[in-house]
Amino acid sequence: MTIHTENTKGSWRAAKLDHLGSSIFAEVASWKEEAKANGKDLIDLGIGSPDQGPSSYIRETLSREVLKEGSYAYPKSSGSEIFLTTVAKWMNHRFQVDLHSQTEIISLMGSQDGLAHLAQAICNLGDLAMVPNPGYPIYSGSLAIAGVRAYEIPLKEDNQFMPDLDAIPDEIWAEAVFILLSFPGNPIASAASQEYFEKLIAKASKWNVLIVHDMAYSEMGFDGYRPMSILSIPGAIETAVEFHSFSKSFQMAGCRIAFLAGNEQAIQSLRILKENIDYGVFEPIQQAAVTALEQAIAEGENYTGPAPLYEARRDLFVDLLAKEGWNIRKPCATMFLWARLPEPFRGKPQEWDSRSFAKALLLHSGVAVIPGDAFGSEGVGYVRIALVQEQERLEEAARRIGEFIRSYR
Incomplete structure (x- = not known):
């Protein structure tokens, strides 16, 4: 990606928009x-927009909360205490991951919000990041917005569409700020094993590269497959963050709510940026998301989503x-x-x-x-x-x- 520096006065269109x-x-x-x-x-x-809505429990919570007089103040930009605490409980229930709710989790207006802003929060102009090709469009689009160069990792059918970590040159690992991957992903669903995640963490730790794992489809595994959180792997919290979305997992796409969890330094960097550009997610929507997580926890192994x-x-x-x-x-x-x-x-x-x-x-x-x-x-x-x-x-x-x-x- 070329970083354009020419004057756009009079055109009112930034050249980086051409990369979206x-x-x-x-x-x-x-x-x-x-x-x-x-x-x-x-x-x-x-377009991958769910054609069915969330459970009646979630809808009832949202309906009840929007009628409360106190629901219309500015929310806390990083997420309400009950939302963050419930996310931590669900991550422990679902993935056996222990997180500090106030420092290792941040609420988002959908995972696309976080994906679009993360590079701006953790990278400087001209830095390098690795993204998959094919990949969800905001992966590379966010780099264009942030003025970050992209190294594209090809996903080939003859390799089961898995990123070949060993094929990435050492000089790229040495220069990159982060690597963004998704298991299972959009547009291609591939499953990462524990061994693959361990290899990825070892590589990232060696080269001091942040792993950004997009896990928007964590509750949509088939044939007995239950997607694994990279944060469940020992050592991941030192070098990884993970996006989770309520859009697909709980059929709440229009509500625009998600969260990022993991490495505290990266979470805090995104928090600082977002505190300056938005006021967080509407409280009734956060409460509806809490209900979604509590329902999943209560149903335990019977929860299918x-x-x-x-x-x-x-x-x-x-x-x-x-x-x-x-x-x-x-x-x-x-x-x-x-x-x-x-x-x-x-x-x-x-x-x-x-x-x-x-x-x-x-x-x-x-x-x-x-x-x-x-x-x-x-x-x-x-x-x-x-x-x-x-x-x-x-x-x-x-x-x-x-x-x-x-x-x-």
């Missing part, structure tokens, strides 16, 4: 409008697409499928790439997916599919996709 990933999503939105204008019934499998819903959708949709001629690997977690283009569209770069395929699919069938290059250059030749529709709509989407594939054979 919103342009492809805006392009897909324009295709949706075109498809609807042409009379297509839209089945949107693009949204995982069974998305596992069933995964199985249904992947099996239906296979019958239609599109074979996709079943992810171990999350609400997304990461899919290579169907066989008839591969090996024809002059005719088809991720974007042209996604556009043609949408205009032909009304089914919206996201081109893989929205997540980085390694996403070329793939699309991301969000399982955010009811079973009946997924069945219809699979049928339409099959018709589209057959029409180009």
